[in-house]
Amino acid sequence: xxxxxxxxxxxxxxxxxxxxxxxxxxxxSERVEVVSPLTAWKRxxxxxxxxxxxxxxxxxxxxxxxxxxxxxxxxxxxxxxxTFMLADVITAVALYLSVKDYNKQVFRxxxxxxxxxxxxLDCLELIRSPKEMQYIPLKVAMFYLLNPFTILSCVAKxxxxxxxxxxxxxxxxxxxxxxxxxxxxxxxxxxxxxxLCAAALLYLLQRQYIPVNLRRFSFWWFVAQYAFMxxxxxxVIVGLSFFLLGSWDFLPSVYxxxxxxxxxTPNIGLFxxxxxxxxxHFRLFFxxxxxxxxFFYTVPLSIKLKEHPVxxxxxxxxxxxxxxxxxxxxxxxxxMAFLPxxxxxxxxxxxxxxxxxxxxACSALFPVLWHLWIYAGSANSNFYxxxxxxxxxxxxxxxSDYFYAFLRREHHLSHGLYLKRKDGSEATLVLK
Amino acid sequence: xxxxxxxxxxxxxxxxxxxxxxxxxxxxxxxxxxxxRGNKVSHYRLFPKSLGQVISKFSVRELHISFTQGYWRTMQxxxxxxxxxxxxxxxxxxxxxxxxxDGTWKELTNVLSGIFCASLxxxxxxxxxxxxxxxxxxGIGNVTDHxxxxxxxxxREIVCTENLTPWKxxxxxxxxxxxxxxxxSEKLFHSSFHSQAVHIxxxxxxxxxxxxxxxxxxxxxxxxxxxxxxxxxxxxxxxKMFSRTLTEACPLASSSKIxxxxxxxxxxxxxxxxxxxxxxxxxxVLGDRRTFSVYDLTQQITFGxxxxxxxxxxxKSRDMLRPLLHAERYVAGYGLQTGxxxxxxxxxxxxxxxxxxxxxxxxxYLRLYIHTLTVTSKGKDNKPSYIHYQPSKDxxxxxxxxxxxxxxxxxxxxxxxxxxxxxxxxxxxTPDPNHGxxxxxxxxxxxxxxxxxxxxxxxxEQPLFSSFFPCKEESSYFMRxxxxxxxxxxxxxDFSMPYNVICLTCTVVAVGYGSLYNLxxxxxxxxxxxxxxxKRIANIIRxxxxxxxx
Numbered sequence: 001x002x003x004x005x006x007x008x009x010x011x012x013x014x015x016x017x018x019x020x021x022x023x024x025x026x027x028x029s030e031r032v033e034v035v036s037p038l039t040a041w042k043r044x045x046x047x048x049x050x051x052x053x054x055x056x057x058x059x060x061x062x063x064x065x066x067x068x069x070x071x072x073x074x075x076x077x078x079x080x081x082x083t084f085m086l087a088d089v090i091t092a093v094a095l096y097l098s099v100k101d102y103n104k105q106v107f108r109x110x111x112x113x114x115x116x117x118x119x120x121l122d123c124l125e126l127i128r129s130p131k132e133m134q135y136i137p138l139k140v141a142m143f144y145l146l147n148p149f150t151i152l153s154c155v156a157k158x159x160x161x162x163x164x165x166x167x168x169x170x171x172x173x174x175x176x177x178x179x180x181x182x183x184x185x186x187x188x189x190x191x192x193x194x195x196l197c198a199a200a201l202l203y204l205l206q207r208q209y210i211p212v213n214l215r216r217f218s219f220w221w222f223v224a225q226y227a228f229m230x231x232x233x234x235x236v237i238v239g240l241s242f243f244l245l246g247s248w249d250f251l252p253s254v255y256x257x258x259x260x261x262x263x264x265t266p267n268i269g270l271f272x273x274x275x276x277x278x279x280x281h282f283r284l285f286f287x288x289x290x291x292x293x294x295f296f297y298t299v300p301l302s303i304k305l306k307e308h309p310v311x312x313x314x315x316x317x318x319x320x321x322x323x324x325x326x327x328x329x330x331x332x333x334x335x336m337a338f339l340p341x342x343x344x345x346x347x348x349x350x351x352x353x354x355x356x357x358x359x360x361a362c363s364a365l366f367p368v369l370w371h372l373w374i375y376a377g378s379a380n381s382n383f384y385x386x387x388x389x390x391x392x393x394x395x396x397x398x399x400s401d402y403f404y405a406f407l408r409r410e411h412h413l414s415h416g417l418y419l420k421r422k423d424g425s426e427a428t429l430v431l432k
Numbered sequence: 433x434x435x436x437x438x439x440x441x442x443x444x445x446x447x448x449x450x451x452x453x454x455x456x457x458x459x460x461x462x463x464x465x466x467x468x469r470g471n472k473v474s475h476y477r478l479f480p481k482s483l484g485q486v487i488s489k490f491s492v493r494e495l496h497i498s499f500t501q502g503y504w505r506t507m508q509x510x511x512x513x514x515x516x517x518x519x520x521x522x523x524x525x526x527x528x529x530x531x532x533x534d535g536t537w538k539e540l541t542n543v544l545s546g547i548f549c550a551s552l553x554x555x556x557x558x559x560x561x562x563x564x565x566x567x568x569x570x571g572i573g574n575v576t577d578h579x580x581x582x583x584x585x586x587x588r589e590i591v592c593t594e595n596l597t598p599w600k601x602x603x604x605x606x607x608x609x610x611x612x613x614x615x616x617s618e619k620l621f622h623s624s625f626h627s628q629a630v631h632i633x634x635x636x637x638x639x640x641x642x643x644x645x646x647x648x649x650x651x652x653x654x655x656x657x658x659x660x661x662x663x664x665x666x667x668x669x670x671x672k673m674f675s676r677t678l679t680e681a682c683p684l685a686s687s688s689k690i691x692x693x694x695x696x697x698x699x700x701x702x703x704x705x706x707x708x709x710x711x712x713x714x715x716x717v718l719g720d721r722r723t724f725s726v727y728d729l730t731q732q733i734t735f736g737x738x739x740x741x742x743x744x745x746x747x748k749s750r751d752m753l754r755p756l757l758h759a760e761r762y763v764a765g766y767g768l769q770t771g772x773x774x775x776x777x778x779x780x781x782x783x784x785x786x787x788x789x790x791x792x793x794x795x796x797y798l799r800l801y802i803h804t805l806t807v808t809s810k811g812k813d814n815k816p817s818y819i820h821y822q823p824s825k826d827x828x829x830x831x832x833x834x835x836x837x838x839x840x841x842x843x844x845x846x847x848x849x850x851x852x853x854x855x856x857x858x859x860x861x862t863p864d865p866n867h868g869x870x871x872x873x874x875x876x877x878x879x880x881x882x883x884x885x886x887x888x889x890x891x892x893e894q895p896l897f898s899s900f901f902p903c904k905e906e907s908s909y910f911m912r913x914x915x916x917x918x919x920x921x922x923x924x925x926d927f928s929m930p931y932n933v934i935c936l937t938c939t940v941v942a943v944g945y946g947s948l949y950n951l952x953x954x955x956x957x958x959x960x961x962x963x964x965x966x967k968r969i970a971n972i973i974r975x976x977x978x979x980x981x982x
Contacts, residue, residue, distance in 0.1 A: 030769070042801065049803035053821055060823020060831075062799055262826050264855045266923075274937040277858050277930040286934075293941060300952045322944065374923060375767040381855075381925045385933070389940050396940070400947035411956040419958055431954040 004138055005096060012092070012145035013085055019155045020081050029156040033366050036326035037263045038064050038190075041080070041157035044073055058249035064257045067244035068237070069159060084154050087165040091334075092141040094168035098175040099341055100137040102310055107133065120416035126409060128344055136340050144337035148363075153330035160330030167193055167334065171313060174200040177207045191255055192320040195298045199316055201226050202302060203309035212306050259291055261325050266384060268366070269327040270392055273385045294323045311406055314338045318399040322392055332395070339402075348405035351397050358394035362387050437463040437478045439604050439685045441611045444724075444897050445668075446693040447703060447745055448655070450508045452624065453668045457611055457652040458896040459603055464637060464645040478684060479648060480602040482547050483632065487646070490540045493580075494525040494569050498629035499550060501591040501621070502655075503916055506758040511718045513897045514651050516627045517873035517914040519587035520550060525569050526580040537582045549594045552586070558796060559872070560584040561832045564820050566791040566877045570902060571633030572644060585793070585872035587917035591626060593617040599628050602650060603682075610682025610729070611690075614674035615652065625655040631900075639889070649896070669744040677742040681729035690743065691724040691895060698723055703747045707736065717898040719756070719882035719909050724895075754780045757788070757839075759876050761915035768853055768923040771798075775847040775874055775915060779839035781881065786908070787817075787838045788878035790847065794831040794871055796824035797854040798920060802833070804850040810843050826854075853922050861924060871918040879908040 019025060028034060029041055037043065047063035047070060050056070057063040057070065076083050107130060113119060114127065144150055153160050170193070201223065202212065210218050241250055257263070264276045271290060278286060297319050305312040314335060321331035346352075365387050372379035408429065419429065439461050446454045463479045467488040476484055486492065498516035522541065530536050537560065545552035564578050596617050600607045607615055620626055631649040656673055671677055681688035691713065692705055711726040727734050727741065735741050758778045765771035777788060794800055802821055807814045818836040822829075839845050862869075885906040887894070901910045963971070963982070971981040 046801050046803050050821075050823065053802065053819065055821060055823065059825075061796070061826045062801070062823060264857065266855060270937050270940060272855070273925065273933055275857070276855055276925045277933040279930060280857075280859060290941070293945075297948060301948075304952050323941075374769050381923065382929065389936060392940055393943055396944040396947060400944075400951060403948070403951050407951060408956065415956075428959045429956045430959045431950055432957045 005093075005141060008138065008142055008145060009089055009092065012088065012151075015146075015151060016085050016088070016154050017081075019151065025155050028152055029158075031152070031156065031367070032266050032370070033268050033329055034152045034156045035158045036267050036328050037265055038258070038326045039158040039160045039163075039328060039330070041159070044069060044159065045077070048073060048077060056245060056247070056249060058245070058247075058253040061253075061263070064254055065159060066254050067241040067250050069162075071244060080157055084157050084161050087161045088145060088150060088154050091161070091165045091168040092145045094165070094172040095144055095337055096137045096141040098168075098172040099140045101175050102341070103133045103136060119413055123412050123417040126344075126412060126417060132344070136343070139340035139343075140337055143340055144333060147333045147336060149329035149333040149336075153328065153333065158328060158330055160328050163190060164330060164334045167196070167317070170196065170200070174203050174313075175310070177204060190320075190324065191258055192294055192324050195295060195316050195320065196313060197226075197230055198298050198302045199309050199312040202306055202312065206307075206309060258325055259287075261287060266370075266381070267326055267328065268388055268391055269322075269324065270388065271325050273381065273388070290323070291325070294320060308406070308410075311342070314341075315399065315403065318395070322395050322399070342402055342406065345402065345405035345409060348408045349401050350404070351401045355394050355398045355401065358390060359398070362391040362394065366391075437461060437465075439478045439682070440687040440896060441682060441685050442687070442689045442691065442896050443611050443614075444513070444691045444693065444895075445743070445745070447668070447696075447747070448509045449696075451747070452509065453656050453673065453745070454509060454512075455654050455656070455673065456513050456897060457615070457650075459612070459650040460896050461604065461648045462635070462645050463648075464643060467646065478604045479646070483602065483630070483648060486540070486543055486547070487632065490536050490543075491527040491530045492524055492540070492632070493527050493573055493634065494571050495522075495632040496524070496570075496629070497522045497544060497548070497631075498627055499548070499589065499591040499595050500625075500627035502623070502625035502627075504625055504655075504914070506755050506913065509655060511755050511911065511913075512627075512653055513717065514627075514629060514653060514900060515912050515914050516629060516653075517585055517587070517875070518917050519585055519870070519872065520552060520589035521583075521585045521872075522552065522555065523567050523581065523583040525573075526582075528577065528580060530580065533580060533582065541584075547598060549598050550589060552589075554586055555584040557829055558827060559586070559793070559830055561793045561822075561830060563791055563832070563834060565818075565834055565836075566789050566875055569633070570631075570900075571635055571647070572641065573634060583793070587870035587872045591628065592621065596620065596628065599630070599650065599652075602630070604684045605682035609680055610685060610688055611678070612682070613678065614670065614676050616675055619673065619675050620652075620654055623654050624657040625653070627651075627653045649900070667744070667746045670742050677740040678729065679735065679740050685730070688729040689895070690727040690729065691897070692727075692743065692745065693722055694725050695720070695722040703745055706744045706746075707741075709734075713895065715895050715898040716884060716887050718911070719880060719884070719886070721884045756781050756880050757876070757878060757911055757913055759874070759913050759915045761874055761918065763918050763920055764848075768921060770850060770852050771920065772848055772850050773871075773918065777837070777839055777845045777847070777876060779841060779843055779845070781841050783841050784881045785838055785840045786878060786881055787836050788876050790833075790835050790837060791875040791877070792831070792833040794824070794833070794851070795869065796826055796828070796830050797856055797869065797922060798831075798851040798871065799824070799854060800831050800833070800849055800851045802849065805833075805847070806849075807835075807837055807845065807847050809840050809845040814838065814840075814845060853920070855923050855925065858925050858927055858930065861922075861927070865924045865927075866921070868919040868921045871920060873914040873917050876913040876915070878911055878913075879905075880911045881908050882906075 035041070043063050044065060047057035047065065050060070050063065051070065073080065107128070110127060119127070204226065205212060205219070205222060208222065210222055213219055242248060261271050261275055264272045266272050274286070275283065298316065301312055301315055305315070317335040321327055321335055324331065369379055369383040369387055373381055373384055411429070439459070441459045444456045448454055461478050465473055467473060467484060473484060473488065498521045500516045500518050503518050504512055504515065522544070524537065524540065526533055526536060534557070538556070541552045541555040561583050562578050562581055563583050567581060567583055568576065596615065600612060600615055603612050605612060607613060629651045631651065633647055634644045635647045637643045637645050694705065697703055705725055709725050709727055711728065713724045713726045714721060715724065727743070756779070758780070759776060761773065761775045763771050764774055775790065779785065807816055814837065816835040816837045820834040822832040824831040837845060837847070886903050886909050888903050888906055903909060967982055974981050
């Protein structure tokens, strides 16, 4: 397994290095679909230049990265390209290892369930074999590294790549069950990965064989331990950020910026045009609604998917990428990397052709309509906004389709694959 | 007795080499009083009451306000006596007894807006800066803490008769007597450049500076275009310029003079002035010693037998001139996403280099990237020795960039900086958003080396036009140059769409919510086909009869 992975890494690094040397690198780093005010490399350089001038980078409104990025790039600004390529490689390797471990556990659970005769007889074709699961980790790494979205994000030197690396390491440490290296992923440019802690908690509970029962002491004791460790690491990181510049200026500049969305630069998300056209009276209300929208799926999804925490992580990442305030294509690439893990669901997916066509068409239309609006002046902002809407609807359909397929497979595994109605004829399943 | 006050008026007419003519009016009122003490001043004679009340109520130490229409073309016209940027410019030094400078500034701009009938109420924190070096006080006083200084420009402000009328009302004689009768708006606004300003500052009474008095200068600069229809080709007269002639001086003025600049033509070879006068005067202004023919309006003999004075200047030939310091500015780039501001500063001195302070106040919606700042002179990098940069905060304050650049002799220095254009909320656009947004002029302040020795004795009896800027040393004089304002287009959203956008975006969010809600709350069940309508009705009847259903 190491050889194909190494070959894949080499190919990925070569592609990125070739693009760095070409003239496309400057073009890509200006694209609003790839960089946002939170993740743009130009702003990181501007923040470092402000620091050199003796002005705090947070005194203006141009720099919105955490001080840890200043720490990192103060020394590495000349090796930025290597840093971002390394971040992509780390993400791919972390995802590879975590999916490999997860597959082992899935197979082990399946084996126990088969021995305990828990599956109905006619759903044996739904059972997965080790042979089919063998290439999944490599496919996951490939889906991440060779995804055009990831390549664009890396060539633009968007700090989204670094965030993805941190989240991938978080997933890896969760799946390995190693609580010691488990740390808060919220130090990236985002507060949204806070929702991943619920999924991680459920996974660790499952691994320790602690049942999710609100009446048992062992459950609450584990939750308390986990919360303590999570909050502790969060405070350590915030404290480190404080000590760089000796002030709390970064909190409103980074987290306040993410929550209050003052910058309306167009991107592929839903927030910018909505708040550009918002009536001033309702601005705060809708801001709260949209921000709560990202967080409040955590509890219902956790309750429904408490037996399947890794799928929960996938759902959470997807919800965050679609509904966050400044999404970029790098965020999408991260949750799309998980799709090969659910490749066994393909027989239950209903809309996959439509969704992939729409996603491809929208990805092609984004730069065209941007050019028409900003440079040619023959279209206006509505065109770009329409493609944004379509792109997000397609992503929502994709995610809900996979969710449907997953739940349906679970239903079949407990009730049998070929279902019959009372009179013996073939039945159809609906959601009621 | 009541404090002494004094009023002087003068008009300087300078024929320019391009054939245009530059007329500069200055009306100065000196009043030996103290607005700052507790005793309320109630008896106003020559000093306008509205401005006196403004000074005492807002604890103003210095106030400079100008309204300008048009842009001063330095290359063709030389240097103005009193430079001003297009639009409205207001800078004020407050006394150090003021505790809330920002609040006082806001009230002051609103009151001035009423006095001058101009929309100065658009001055707020998003276009106000506190320059640290470029605007030192022009009057006496030792407060140099730039917390008490506020500077704002409104490059979009238009000047018209509505602004001239209240300005004229502030003069002691109004527009009824003296030089102010020439200020007729139909001619004044039919010009290439028109600027009216009010400057208030404390000055020393005499050389020892034992007492101070308040000086109010009202200045009006106008350049009449050679090619405006109706103007003679190479002949100018007061009647042609202002459609009036002078009949008397203002009775309240202690001095009322007209100066015609004849330095370029001392022998009378290039143009001639009539009626001729024997009074000559010399003054040091803008680094040059210039000679003037003087007409004293307080003398009856100036008006001659016809009891009216119509000065006539007739040309004979032309020449070119080069100012020592001059600047240009423009926006480069294409599209509505990014751009670049280029500022060019020309030093035309053959062998001397001198430093200039460049002040740029760029609105917050053009996000400057200071790491892209480059300063090049003669193709080589020219690093500024002092940079003061205050980044902008969205919707709170603009960018402030001040730097000290050394201009090499006989060279062009180019300062470039890249910016990104922001998308604003739909309510933040003006009613004509495709006109573009204005960026105020850059200010270049500098001590330019002087060819002749300047006069540092500021309280000596001098014409008003040469005594505006204080002169501290003999070898150089203070000059301030304003560049062009910029007009920048920003990307606009569709203004007819707020309701539609809210509906559509909420629909997409609801699609997400709906799908996830369905999958979370419902479970899979086998679908029982529902029987047709006829069968259902039959089943109901059967149930009523007590018979088993179909």
